[in-house]
Amino acid sequence: MMLLPVLLYFVIFSYVPMYGVIIAFQDYLPGKSFFSSQWVGFKHFRDFFESIYFFRTIKNTFLLSIYSMIWGFWVPIAFALFLNELKDGRIKRFIQTVSYLPHFISLVVVIGMMKMFLDPSNGVINVLIGAFGGGRIDFFSSSEWFRTLYIASDIWQSFGWSSIIYLAALSGVDPTLYESADIDGASRLQKMFNITLPSLLPVTILLLILSLGNLMGVGFEKVILMYNPAVYDVSDIISTYTYRKGILEANYSYGTAMGLFNSVIGMALLVFFNWLSRKTMQQSIW
Known part of the structure; x- marks a missing residue:
């Protein structure tokens, strides 16, 4: 009974609407049923592959995901290890609470x-740059700053919340292991590398596989809020291009084809990295 609402949610909102992907193979017109529109096969997929935006959107999507993983994946792990070493319970709870707060702030x-902070006229960052003799920077209109801003703000907003699962894994470590290590004269650093980190390995691999499988699933909402035509060359990803073509230009079949392509690639990556992890490290999701 407790599982039923979750199952109903995914059935109603994830599986039932899946029949709508058939419009990716049609010239769908609003007002017609999904089965009365003209079938065009893989025409929309070919149009996307031949588009001048194909390689740009693939590259930007891939790079944003890779950079986010390189710079952000280890931060929650390091933070969880840091909290695990704190002995003062009040300070530990305070730091945990403060680190969780950004997660609950709306992306908007x-x-x-x-x-506000990066405004070229009176933003505090540009005021400080000017005070030290530097030239003011229009961060949100600069292609070279877009990825840095996206990744840094994402780490700040999510590292505390993401650390919860690692802290939960650490709470399940057998304390007798640490007691034995103390008897053997192990230092805190040795206990961290020989007990704590190996205990985190299964959950770390699980989350890494999920992250690798989601390489093509860069957050659409944040990019939409951040980007503008001046930074399209580095910010235009598959989901934003799908939004422009499918929603703004009302080309629903083309947009659906792009979304289906993105989902298939994501699924293939998840299966591949799960297989690779099972073969090399004997750890996998299934």
Whole structure:
């Protein structure tokens, strides 16, 4: 009974609407049923592959995901290890609470804060740059700053919340292991590398596989809030291009084809990295 609402949610909102992907193979017109529109086969997929935006959107999507993983994946692990070493319970709870708070701030508010702090006219960052003799920077209109801003703000907003699962894994470590290590004269650093980190390995591999499988699933909402035509060359990803073509230009079949392509690639990556992990490290999701 407790599982039923979850199952109903996915059935109603994830599986039932899946029949709508058939419009990716049609010239769908609003007002017609899904089965009365003209079938065009893989025409929309070919149009996307031949588009001048194909390689740009693939590259930007891939790079944003890879950079986010390189810079952000280890931060929650390091933070969990840091908290695990704290012995004062009150300080530990305070730091945990403060680190969780950014997760509950709306993306709209986060981007609004960034635009205020980085405003080229009176933003505090540019004021400090000017005070030290530097030239003011229009961060949100600069292609070279877009990925840095996206990744840094994402780490700040999510590292505390993401550390919860690692802290939960650490709470399940047998304390007798640490007691034995103390008897053997192990230092805190040795206990961390020989007990704590190996205990985190299964959950770390699980989350890494899920992250690798989601390489093509860069957050659409945040990019939409941050980007503008001046930074399209580095910010235009598959989901934003799908939004422009499918929603703004009302080309629903083309947009659906792009979304289906992105989902198939994501699924293939998940299966591949799960297989690779099972073969090399004997750890996998299934």
